[in-house]
Amino acid sequence: MEKITAKHPDSQSADLVAQHIEQLSQLFPEVIKEGKVDIEALQDLLGNYIDTPEERFQLNWAGKSQARREAQKRSTGTLRPCPEESVNWDTTENIYIEGDNLEVLKLLQKSYYKKVRMIYIDPPYNTGNDFVYKDNYSDNLTNYLEISGQDRSLGTNTESDGRYHSNWLNMMYPRLKLARNLLADEGVIFISIDDNEIANLKKICDEIFGEENFRNILLVRRYDKNINTQFLEDGLKSFNTGAEYVFIYSKNSSLRMNPVFRKASEERSSQGYWKGFWNDAERKTMQYELLNVEIKKGQWKWKEDVAKDAVKNYEDYLEKFASKMTIEEYWKSTGSKKKFIRRKSEGNGMNKGVEHWIAPSDKILRNTLWQDVFASKILQGFDVPFNNPKNPDLIYLLIEIAFGDLSQGIILDFFSGSGTTFHAVMQLNADDGGNRKSIMVQIPEATPEDSEARKAGYKTIAEIGKERIRRAGKKIVEELKAKQAKEGALFAEEQKKLDIGFKVFKLDSSNINTWDSSPFNLEGALYNSVQNIKSDRTELDLLYEILLKYGIDLVQPINEHVLAGKKVYEMGAGALIVCMADHVKTEAAEAIAQLWKEVKPTAIDESSKAAINCRVVFKDNGFDDNNDKTNVLQILKQHGIDNVVSI
Secondary structure, eight states, X not given: OEEOOTTSGGGSSOOHHHHHHHHHHHHOGGGEETTEEOHHHHHHHHGGGOOOGGGOOOOOOTTHHHHHHHHHSOOOOEEEEOGGGSBSTTTOOOEEEESOHHHHHHHTHHHHTTOEEEEEEOOOOOOSXXXXXXXXXXXXXXXXXXXXXXXXXXXXXXXXXXXXXXXXXXHHHHHHHHHHHHEEEEEEEEEEEOTTTHHHHHHHHHHHHOGGGEEEEEEEEOOOOOOOHHHHHHOOSSOOOOEEEEEEEESSTTOOOOOOEEEOOHHHHHOOEEEEOEESOOOGGGOOOBTTBOOSSSEESSOHHXXXXXXXXXXXXXXXXTTTSOHHHHHHHTTSOOOOEEEOTTOOTTTTTEEEEEOOOSEEEOOSEEEEEESXXXXXXXXXXXXXXXXXXXXXXXXXXXXTTOOEEEEEESSOTTTHHHHHHHHHHHHHOOEEEEEEEEOOOBOOTTSHHHHTTOOBXXXXXXXXXXXXXXXXXXXXXXXXXXXXXXXXXXXXXXXXXXXXXXXXXXXXXTOOOOTTOOOSOSOOOGGGBOTTOOHHHHHHHHHHXXXXXXXXXXXXXXETTEEEEEETTTTEEEEOOSSOOHHHHHHHHHHHHHHSOSSOSTTTHHHHSOEEEEOTTSSSSHHHHHHHHHHHHHTTOOEEEEX
């Protein structure tokens, strides 16, 4: 029976360096020598594609190398479950995590690698007053636990600091590197930012996500600020910022984003207009004679048969209906589907007067200028104090871009603040019956002593976020009930399946006393005996640490059984079975084997391989002696369970 120790891969977060070496070995096996990369061999393979440091275009800053290494370091922490702070703990598939997002992102690598459809973050803008995470690269987890346990501010990044921009970049770089790992191949990340770091953010995102995966920068409106007339008389140093920005990067360049629309003006909703029919593409099949115009360069916008039908449609309208109704009225009377093309006699340019008619529309395809959407929105009706909360309407639209008609998937926000992203996900699910899931991460940053939030009883930003989500969920359900009462029982099912709950987890040190997170002392065993479990930790704490370190989804249903008098946990259709009981005998092993046979999938495919290859975990000193341990192991092997470990 294998025993998990401190150096075992299962005892820590994902080994990203090992993953990179494995990926490299699959592409270039000849450059891997005794588990290490032969840089000279790799350079020989790449030949002229090697860039010299003197000529390389890149952004460098103080601490970049450390920040890059930090993204690859493994975490020894855990996430402790908090059912008492959660909503619908037993049924929800949403997650709220309190903790330093750098450590949390490391811990999520195994369970959520390539599983997140969308990431949205609203990080500190580095305005000079923002809190900026002060990472301690020697031991970030211990540093976080010490600071967060003292109920004090985690610090700001002031312009007087000699490394003002470097501090911000050192915070963002490793977090974005880890976030990219979690994005699914079809995933998208949205990042809000203002003028202070927009240039630097673009450069590091190009480096991390790839220039080819940059999609857009959206301009989102800010509220106008009142200015003292005295300043106007004295002249302005700069204009007030009227917009914020949202960066969009995809995981892969082949991804196609889903269109979103804005409401059209009243005039646009009722009237069409004429527009030139030529464009500058060069498809030969779209170069044909139309209304006595033959083009040699560029192309027409529609196929020839469609265009010539549209010419006939307009001729019919002029001949039979133009004296009786407008073209808009005619279009509506014929089912709002006909297309029209005409040629103006005075036309010139590439179109030579050839135009197609754009029909009225109550919506217009959005571009990158979002003047009708505000970046922030005051929390109305929640009685939860928070400065400059993001606008849920904005994030609602971003989710539509990432998901389109897809109703399932995970949305991650690791700077979750007041919980706006979670709110937007719940609202969209309520509106379209979707089942999208949220993972929110927020450091428990202390609220200022004299703030309205502290006066209202909220000691940390995380407390504000959780309460806002609770209240938003209740409000959305109430609105659904009102909709149900008005429009009938059709919406009863939507209300039943709407998930407004969330499981709360908190970042902490391992549940085991013997774990020493110092990189200079890695010789101790991770799990030696039950006495090493910390006195304030529960069996549930230990169970979720096992899930996390084995890469199992934290919302995976956990089924509890009593077998041969021992409590046993089973999840993932038998993918993992855990028994933390004492005095385990062969009767328990027989019962566990029988349970596995009852719950495992009957057909072996990609989705069920994990369950077919069941892993059973015992407490190392849950056996009275080595004979019991050996007998239990042999019985499980006889039943086809080879992956048995003790902790």
